Amino acid sequence: MIKYLGSKRTLIPTLSRLGQASGAKTALDLFTGTTRVAQAFKKVGMNVIASDIASYSECFGKTWIELDGDSANHTELAEALGDLQNLRGEAGYFTEKFCIEARYFQPKNGERVDAIRERIESDYRGTWLYYPLLTSLILGADRVDSTTGIQMAFLKGWASRSGNSLELRDPELLAGSGESIRGDALEIVKHLPPVELAYLDPPYNQHRYFSNYHVWESLVRWDKPDTYGIANKRLDARDAEMKSPFNSKKTMAKALEQLVADLKCETMVLSYNNESWLSRSDLLDIAGKKGHVEIVDFDFKRYVGSQIGVFNKAGERVGIPGAKRNIEHIVIAGEKSIVQRMVASIK
Ligand SMILES: C[S@@+](CC[C@H](N)C(=O)[O-])C[C@H]1O[C@@H](n2cnc3c(N)ncnc32)[C@H](O)[C@@H]1O
Structure with a gap:
């Protein structure tokens, strides 16, 4: 898999367990990036829609999510x-x-x-x-x-x-079925069919993937x-x-709020980390619209670029690496018994 800022590589076993414990047969990975999470859901038998604004992500989705490895x-x-x-x-x-x-x-x-x-x-x-x-x-x-x-x-x-x-x-290629869509999450979400499980992993800060x-x-x-x-x-x-509204401190919270309001799902899982602009209480408020909310925190190894150092545009090292740990929050929202079952599966 490519090196990718914010990739959920180390969280895959956890997200996979959460997905299975939710009992969902249909899932959506709305900021799919490398498609890792969508792949994990597909591997446990879900029909997955993977979506992102980037063309390379759509290409990964067409490969790993849309094609059925069994019939290729x-x-x-x-x-x-x-x-x-x-x-x-x-x-x-x-x-x-x-x-x-x-x-x-x-x-x-x-x-x-x-x-x-x-x-x-x-x-x-x-x-x-x-x-x-x-x-x-x-x-x-x-x-x-x-x-x-x-x-x-x-x-x-x-x-x-x-x-x-x-x-x-x-x-x-992976066996199973799914769909890959390219577009702005805020637009796409209005036209998607309802799913049982939706996973959201929006950008964390001003750094633009494009x-x-x-x-x-x-x-x-x-x-x-x-x-x-x-x-x-x-x-x-x-x-x-x-420019994505998720890359601006001013527009981020409103964009996420709107997205959650338009999202048609039974259970929602949202990834966020302690370096982002939203506070824990913002997260609770926004996710609360989908029902009972629990937040699980993970100590997540920082993206490798920041461990190596800080570089200027010419690739010269100009700063010292920051702290090496950050906390990843997994916010789970939906019907209480399902949310509790999911949390129990990763404890
Ligand atoms: C934190 S990354 C997701 C990483 C992914 N979960 C993984 O494991 O590879 C955020 C993703 O959001 C996408 N993105 C940014 N703004 C978007 C928007 N307005 N609509 C849809 N996708 C967007 C970026 O292209 C990027 O792939």
């Missing part, structure tokens, strides 16, 4: 991956923007990303292989990047993993936009409509 033609996928793996590199947009002007990847890998991405577009668009191949390319590129995990800056010298050769691996992961966004869209600054971010990252 794995030989066809393996052959396509093998053909792409053998392509000779050819420098293009990706190499120029992200390996030469900015240095997120070594040019030898960037040239292969260019060649593979062009071939996926010309030979696989419109086929069932399109998204799994793209997912495999993103995962392969992430394994050889030269960042601390966000694409606001690259390291001054090459990270040692960036010298490895890009390798396309089987993305390992800017933090602009390379993946451009790699999936393949629209080759003009860029700006040392980080070579997409020009449209500056547009007002790309």
Whole structure:
């Protein structure tokens, strides 16, 4: 899986147990990011809707949530991956923007990303292989990047993993059914069917995913936009409509309140942490609209970038790492007996 700010990797066993204890057969993961949580729900047999505003997240959702690994033609996928793996590199947009002007990847890998991405577009668009191949390319590129995990800056010298050769691996499709949707949570939520379990993991602070992961966004869209600054971010990252109300202290609470009001679910699970703008009592108020509320706290290992240090735009270390622990809150709301059963399952 890609390195992702706020990814719930270490909470997956807990969220999976909570999901099972809820007894839900249908679930929604509304800020799905890497789709880890949606995958965990799918693995325990739920029909899952995964949704996010990012194109790369939609690509992951089309791969791991929408496709049924039991009915997919794995030989066809393996052959396509093998053909792409053998392509000779050819420098293009990706190499120029992200390996030469900015240095997120070594040019030898960037040239292969260019060649593979062009071939996926010309030979696989419109086929069932399109998204799994793209997912495999993103995962392969992430394994050889030269960042601390966000694409606001690259390291001054090459990270040692960036010298490895890009390798396309089987993305390992999951059995079961689901759906992947791209869009603004506040809009999407109005049109979704009711689900038994809804999981919400909105952004925590002012850091915008659209800017933090602009390379993946451009790699999936393949629209080759003009860029700006040392980080070579997409020009449209500056547009007002790309700003999420969840990234502003002023608008965050209201946005979440509206979202919860429009959400049609029996049980709601919301992730939040002690570095975010909402207080415990804000959380209780907002979640209370869905019934009985309990909050469980977890000591959660801080995102790796902040353990390594604080970097400026040129990737130079300019600050000392912050405290290494943060507290993740899991807020559970719904019918009292279900909420209590869920809490008991993780104690
Ligand atoms: C904390 S991350 C979710 C991480 C995810 N649970 C995981 O484990 O990978 C928040 C996500 O919200 C998405 N996002 C931000 N604003 C959004 C909006 N207005 N509507 C939908 N998704 C949004 C971001 O793209 C990001 O993937």
